[in-house]
Structure formats: C-alpha cells, structure tokens
Amino acid sequence: MMKKRKDFVIFFIFVIINLFNCNTTLENEKDIQDEGLKCCENATDQRLIVEFSSSIVEHEYIIHFNNYYKKETRRKYIILALDNNSEIKNFTIVERQNPASDYPSDFDVIHLYEKTPLKGLDLLIKHPLIKSVSPQRIVHRTLKFLNKDDEQEEEIVANNENDGDTNKVNDNEDDIINYISKHLKLDTRTANLKNKQGECCVAEFQNFRRGLSSSTSIDTSQQQQQQLPIENNVNSHSNRRLLRAIPRQITSILKADALWSIGITGKGVKVAVFDTGLSKSHPHFKKIKERTNWTNEKSLSDGISHGTFVTGIIGSSKECLGFAPDADIHIYRVFTSNQVSYTSWFLDAFNYAILKKINVINLSIGGPDFLDRPFVDKVLELSANKVIMVSAIGNDGPLYGTLNNPGDQMDVIGVGGMNFEEKIAKFSSRGMTTWELPEGYGRLKPDIVTYGSQVKGSNLKGGCRSLSGTSVASPVVAGAVTLIISGVLKKMDYINPSSVKQALIEGATRLNDNNMFEQGHGKLNVLKSIKILSEYQPKITLSPTNLDMTDDYMFPYSSQPIYYTMQPIIVNVTILNGISVTGRVAEVQWYPYQNENGNLLNVSIGYSEILWPWSGWMSLHIVVNEYGQYFEGDAQGHVAITIETPSADDPSEKLNSTVNFSIRCRIIPKPPRQKRILWDQYHNLRYPPGYLPRDSLKVKQDPLDWRSDHIHTNFKDMYTHLRSSGYYVEVLGQPFTCFNASHYGTLLLVDPEEEFFDAEIEKLYDDVTNKNLSLIVFADWYNTTVMKHMKFYDQNTRQWWVPDTGGCNVPALNELLNSFGIEFGDKVLEGYFTMGDHHDMYYASGTSIVKFPKANQSVLIERDLVDQGSEILKLPQNGSHQKDLPEIDLKNVRVKHKEVILGMQQTVSTLSSRKGGRIAAYGDSNCLDSTHMEKACFWLLDALLEYSMTSHVSGLLKSMNRMQNIEFTEKTKPQRLLHNNLHLYSKILDSNDRDTKRPLQKCRKFNWEFPYFLNITRSFINEDPIITNNI
C-alpha cells in the first residue's frame, strides 16, 4: 500500500502493454523451430566444436557483376570480355549446382589459367558490367563432437581458442560477432553434408535467420541471391549484417544465439526467479527444476503473468526465446495474485535459495525502502554465499534519485532499461542512491542497462506478449548472466557477485547520449562479457572507475567546475572485490600530478574498514586549495587504494592488491558571491525512515516524499536552470553553523522537514542582517488536522501510519524566521492563477504567509486560492488502502479567498544602520520540485534571485505588489502535531525526547591526504591518454 518496498511494488509494466499474438506472427517458424529444438535436445550430450581455416584457390576467381543477370547472360558477358584476346582461352565457368542457380545472380566463379599472369583479370575488371574480381577462397572446417566427459576439459579450451582468435581480429564488438557468426555459417553447411545431429542444431539457427529475414522486406528470391556470395566468399559479411539489423528476438539482438550455436545454453547453472510463480505445464520451458510457494495463497501458478514473462526471458525455449533454455530454473512464488508480498516471505524463500545453492537470482521487484534491515541484511547474506543477485532498478524515471531497493545495493547488479533506439527508457529510474544524504553523496547506479522496452516474452498460458519496464530488463541480464556462467563452468571458483559484475561492467558498451546516473556503465554486451569472464583473474576494481569533470558522461560532476572556498565535491566509489568475500582497506594514498596542477587539489579519503560482501566503498572529498584561488584549467592526480584479502589458496595468507582512481578536475577562479547559491540539504528529510507525506495532496498514487530533495535528484531541473542562468550552486550537508556566509549571495531553503538547532537560528539571523547573506524560502503545507486525517493502516508493516510532518515543517520554519517577523500559516491552499501576463502558476498544497514586516521596500503578493485542507477533511477518513487517500473533487464549485503567497523584504543590520541581506518567502515548493510538477516557476526563482543577489525588484513583481492593502490579522500559527515521531530519525531532536534538541552537531573537519607528487604528464589510468591542459 504505501509505496514502501515492502510492497515490493512489482514493476509492472505500466509503460505499455502490447499483446502480440504469436500464434499468427510466428506460425511459419514454429514448426521448424520446434523440430530444431527437439533435435538439439537429443544432441545435448555432445558438443559441437568448430574449427576453420581458409586459403586462396589458385586460378579461380569470383566475378562480381553490377547487377543480377541470368546464367546465360553472365556467360555471354564473360566470353565477350575475354574473347577479344586470343591469348586467353583457358577458362571455364564453374557450374553451380544449387537451387539458386535458376535465379538471376550477380556473380560467377571462373577457372582461368593464364600464361601472362593477370592479363585476363585485367580485361575482366575493365568490363563495364563487372564490378570486381576477387580470388576464390576455399574454407576448410572440421566439426568435432565432444562427448560429455570430454566436454568439461575442452570447454575452457574452446573458449580460450575463441578468445585467442577474437583477440587477433581486434576487441571490437563487430569482430567478435563476425567471428562467432562465421562459425555459425560454417556449421550450417558442413553439418548439412556430414552429420545429422549437426543438421539439427543448424536447423535451429537457420530458423532464427529466417526469422530475422522475414521481418525485413526482402523477398525470398532476392534473399537467396544475397546469401549466395557469402557462401563462396567468407570475407563479405556486410550483407549479412543488414539482414541482422531488425532481429525479432531479444536473444539474437544481444547475440545469445551465437553462444547457443557453440553449445553454450545455460546448462549446469541454477537460476531462480522470485516472482508471481509459473504454471506447471507452460509449454515454453524445458527444465523447471522446482516450484515453491512462499505466499499465503495455496497455489504455485502465476495469476498475473509477471512471473511467466520474467521466467520466459530467462529460459524460454519456444516462440519468444529466453537466454538460457537449458539452465535449471527454480520458481519461487513470493507474490500473490494480488501482488501482495511481505518481507518475512522473502526471508524464508531466500534461506531456501541459499540451501539450494542457487547461482543466479532474478528480482524484478523493488521499492524505495532501503531501511528494511531484515530484507537488506538478507540480500547481503545471499551475496556473501556467492548468490548473484540481479534486480530491476525501478520504474520511477525520468526523475533522478528514484532508485529502488534491492537494485541499489552495492552487492546487487542493478539493471536499468533502455529502448531499441539505444536510449535510456523514460521509465527507468535514475541514480544516485540517496542513502548517504545529507552528509555524503550517492553511489553510481544503475550498474548496467539493457533493453527493457517492448521486449517480447512468454505469456501466461503460452504464446508471447510485449512488455516494458525494468522488470523486463532485469531478467535479460539475469538470463545473460546465467548463459555466460554456463560457458565458463570451469571457472566456477572465480564466479561470485563481484567478478560477474566486473565482467558486465567492463564488457558494457557506453551509450552516447546518457550520463552515468542514467546508464551506469552502459549497455549489456554478452559476448564481450563472456570473453572477459573466460579470461578472468580475481581482481579489485572501482565503480565509477575514475572522475573526469570534463566528460559529459560524468554528469553532474561535469556540470559545474570547482573553485577555492567551494563546499567539497564528494565522489562515492564502490569497491568491487572479485577475490574474496571479505577484505580490508590496507592503505590509501593521494598522488597529485606535479605537471598537471595536481598540487591545487586537496583530497580527503574515507572508506569502509571491512569490505563485505565482495564489495565496499571509498568516499573522496575534493576541494581546491588556496594555491588554486585564481587558477583556471584542469588539475589531475590519482588515488591509490590497497586492499588486503585472504589468498584463495591459503586463507590465512594475505594478498595485497592496489587499484588506482584517476581524478581530473576543472578549476575556475572563485566566482563573486552574487553568483553563488548555497542549497540547504541538511534540513531535508525523506521516506524512509518515517512517514513524510508528499508535497502535493492532489497526487494519490505516490503518498510519500522519498526523493530526498537534492539538486541532483528531484531538484535537478531547477539546478540545471540555475546553472544555465550563470549561478554556481553548492550543497550544504551540515548545520548552518558550518558555512562562511561571506562567500555566498543566497541561501536557498526549499521544503525543509527537519528542525533547526538554536545555534543555527541565531547564526542565520546574524548572517542575514550583518553579513549580507540573502535567504530565499520555498515552504509547503502543514496542518495537524489534515495530517491526522491522512493516517492509514499499512498492511505491509501491519501498523498505523501518521505523518510526522506536513509537506514541510512549518512550525520549525516559523521558529527560524521568527526574528525576521515572518510567519507561515496552517492553511492548506491550492489553486491555479497567473502572475503577470503569461506566467501560469499552480499552487499545489501550499501554505500562506500570515505575518510579514511591512517596510517601505517590502513586496507582498496575494492570489485567490482554495482551502484544500477543509475539502480534505470533508472526505471520509482513510481506510487501510492507498486508494482511499484524499481525493479532491474538482467538479464542485470551490470558494476562493485571497491569500498572501509571496513576500520580499530588505533587512537592516543590527550593528549599524547599513542594509543587511534580503529575504524572499513563497508558500509552495512544488513549482521547483520535478516530482509531480505541473507548472514550473523557475522564472520566479530567477526574479527572486535577482532581488536577493542585487536588491533589484523586477518590474513584474513590483506591479503585483499589494503591500499597502494587506492587513495581517492575528492568526493561529501551526503547532507541531502532538505525539509525532520525527524525533526518532531527526538529526536535531533527541531520539528519546521529542521536545529537546541534541547538542549542536560539530562541523566536519577534513584531514587532507598527504600528497605524494608524481612527475606525470599523462594519466596512465584511462585508456585514452588525457591531453594536457593547453586546450
């Protein structure tokens, strides 16, 4: 009900659901396919090893014509071309005995013996209708069938051979594919000639080819023509790729079929699907090893098709194909047909999976609650037991900061979704993780992305359908991982959650248009990843691998350069330990590059003492030191981190591995304070851990405020706007007592849920009045009656939930602003209005200003608004269902009242008669927050910043000023809700006593790492050498 994970909101498919009737679209294929698969089933005890070599055939040449001609026509042309010369008589046209020879073709093979070499060839080439002449090649290939016993020994060898060859042809993806597809091609024909079992497997493959072809518009006769040249000339692959361009199966898009053809089919790997179950006799699956039910429903079958679809992507062997048709599939039913699930069901099911020694688990589930300790601990426990967890990252995009648990855990492979246009899908949740806020900064997630939009998979009772969502992308990766592992079973000792993640990350192809919080390390590349894993040696790697502020991929780091006196930028690096389940950080060192201005950077390094399970973290705080005060350009260096792990051979022995993290920062001179904005992060709270209600009460589906209100999450659009307006925005993750006001023009305080320390209140007053700091506040609603009305029974945690604050904490905010004579009221207001001629505004559940100093230069603006609070109270009290959350009936005639929504004020110094900073206060934050935003008001923020930074009031705001006409009557200001639980997770209130504050939190002191200067001009960590800063 609540959007907690506990609901494990199944990522349903909200994007688009298309039902495909496969019976019609696949009709032609089906029979052949079935046959092929059946045959191959028989052949599973043997494996096909293919070797091939090619050499030029003397005196034979392929004549390529400009167009398609009939056999007789072609012959005439050749004779015509050669007959002019009496020297050349010794040629014959090689007859082709295949069905295609009845159709026009664009080539011939001739046998030509010349006394004067190349003369005849020359004549042929000069002929206007002949495009090219090339030597004929003969291809030798041998097929070996290995019996099962031999197989194990040969398996890795075969892989290595592959790898060796692919190395030769280059690491380029196309080459790998070509290489593998070469094998495929060759299989087809030799097998046809020689071996019946071979023929079967080929039938399967050809069938796919046919599938591919039929989806293009090329008719069959032409197709044959096009394929023929390939048969005789292994060098030309370009034609084939065209046909491949519109594949019909996700498995062929990701080249899984290439692995099947060399016998890698998922065999020997146990993959578990934690979902809504699967019916017993589903026609698509060959090896359902076990089905178990962990819900309170007495059924093992899937009632809503989610589980069937997900299982299909992993292991279907018919119609819409899955990645690992021969894997052992274990079905864990943990969701009822009503999509209900509890943490406790998962705990028991997970325990069973550990006992069963499952290799890969797919979790197409998730929710925002990363503080569900029992669940999170259990996922860590699974990882520690070498279970590879693959999970969907969430369908809450395109907003940032919307990652779902468990996909956001560092030990889990979090999968995002992309579409077939090679762009990140809109629905796919974006990074960063929000666990670390406000003091730290989020991790890089998702780890990897793959197709998750309009993917075809198994339907409830057979047949296929198309679905979208990260629920779909997750099993694509889980299936691919299963398939990959089955190809490297010999290396099973090296397979663990981190080594697999390393192989996926290193193999991934980066997308051009998306940044790291959208695409992670890029798009899944099955072939590259299997290659990496087959050569894998246990190692430590980092994610992200480096920091480069000049690379757009590194948004948001690339969006703003750093400067002296700036709040530190923080990089949260995940350490992937492929060597052992535990490890320890033995040493960290900072190596600035002497010749690359590395001396201008100060770096502070924090890290998790223990790396467990298979992973850990390192945090870097980076600032520009005073030597960089006036510098403009790039500064470089690297951090070296040494990890101590038990050695694999003898756990009592220690092994040290060092890995480098290269840093490249863009530095600019310190901007003037009128350009610098400080964003208060410290006073923003979000779900979990408490019930913090949404800011717009009209929105029903999403009752919680869970996106952490950071400039890189739900306020990213606002941040981007401010950056393009030329402002520099910094984030304050500490109390107000921890910043120097003289550096900043404006403190931006938006939607704070937290309380304020007394010392903060005093300091801010002094900063504004005496240090010329300006303050802009965007408040939100707070009404205790409405809050009580919003309580509901949460079935997942089996307890009542009452909000702990309103949209923001107005009582605390009033205390902060009290000394400025500003107060917000307790009404919940809503309404549409315009400001000026063309600024449409929507006030989504905001508060109003009930007290404001009326000085000469003050500006007060009022608008007609509806009392949304009293409307909500008229509705029946919530039941236990989210559906029952307040709904506002817009059809009724609504009474509007004039309410003050905006106030602007110039303060006066308490020490002298000089002017102090300025304050602007607005009653609603929804127009800055991309969550459920209806109408943005960045223009208003611009106008307020113009005022706060330069004291200039824009003409528009001046024209709306009603200060003279407004009389504030004494109104009751909102009191804190009695018995609220804010103190349980507040950083400011005493957790044992909601009425007392803790002692003021100390400001963080950084211990800057000792710099070990290196005399380096190029970064040796990146693959691309970094060009020195003469750009």
Next chain:
Amino acid sequence: MDVNRILCFFRKRVVLSLIFLFSLAYFLLQFNALQLIKIQNRKFQDDDIEFEEISIKRESPLIWRSLKEYNLTENEICRNSQQGINLIVDERGFICLRDNLKATGCCDIQAEQTHIYFCDTCDANCCEIYENCVSCCLNPDNVPILQKAIAQASDRQKLLFSRVTDQFDLCLSICRSNSNSVVNEHYYKSSKRHCFTKTESSE
C-alpha cells in the same frame, strides 16, 4: 393485412428493443456462465496439481552430528559457513577467525580463538552472532531441541528442513534470520535473532 400488421408490430421500436435486450441478456448469461465454468475448472485443476507438488517429505534420513566421526587430522576437508565477515564455523562445530581458516576449509584447531560448540552471545538457543548460533547448534546435545524445532516448524520452514541432509546443513539453515525473526515486517524482534529453536511467529 394480417401480415402487414404483424410486420408493423415487429417494426415498432419498443418491440425491436425488447428483442434486442432479450438476446443480449441471453448472450451475456450464456457467455458468463461459460466463462465461470472455465475459470472454476481451471482453478480446480491448478490447485489439484499444486497440492500434489509441494512434497515436504524427506527423501533420506537426516544425518545427526553424533553419527559422523571426524578424525581431526591435518588432511581433513571441511564444508564451512563461508559467509561471515570475521568468523567462520566448520562442519565439525569449530568456530574460528577467518585468519585461522585453513585451505582445507577447516578451522585451525590449534589457534587460540578457535572454539567448539561455542555459545557466546547465545541465550535460550538464540544468539546475536550467526556463527555462534551454528557452532552452538552443532553440539550433539542439541539434537532433541532441533528435532522439536523441526516438528513444530511452520509450513514454509518445513520445506526448508526437509531438504537439509545433515546437522551441519540444518544448523546453517535454521540459524538464519527468518520470518519468525521480524516484527512489523521491517524490524528484528530482538538482537538475538539467530535461533535454533522454534520462536513465536509474528504472523
């Protein structure tokens, strides 16, 4: 005349609409009835199959710790708990630091901090530390407690217990936090959440 009258009668809107409504109602009833029958049939069949499938019968007898001899020699090979941050339990019931784990998978029994059947942090068969629980649970004296726990297990737990082969497997599984360890789904009931005995269910 009569024919005309009859025709006229049938052309009246009221009559036509009545006919239509009747047909529609008939169709809907028929269709629904069919659907219902289908759904019921399906449910019935499915459930039938499912019940058969969940077999929680043990296939071979559980091997209790007391029945297996360990010779404590250098060359002995052990399964162990593999997951711990610092601590490891081997199948013989020895708990040791990871540093004292030998390449064979066994704890180094000579090491100072290695203990057998170690019940530190445990109270009433529930422990704070998972490895303590497993080590303690492996004590042959605990067999009656374990037998009782198996007998009283919930349906979901029964499936788990029916698939363990020996006492080590059983202790590894039973000591993990499970549906009985949580309250309100999101919280642990107690810091001693690793138990090898039956605890009160939260449901």
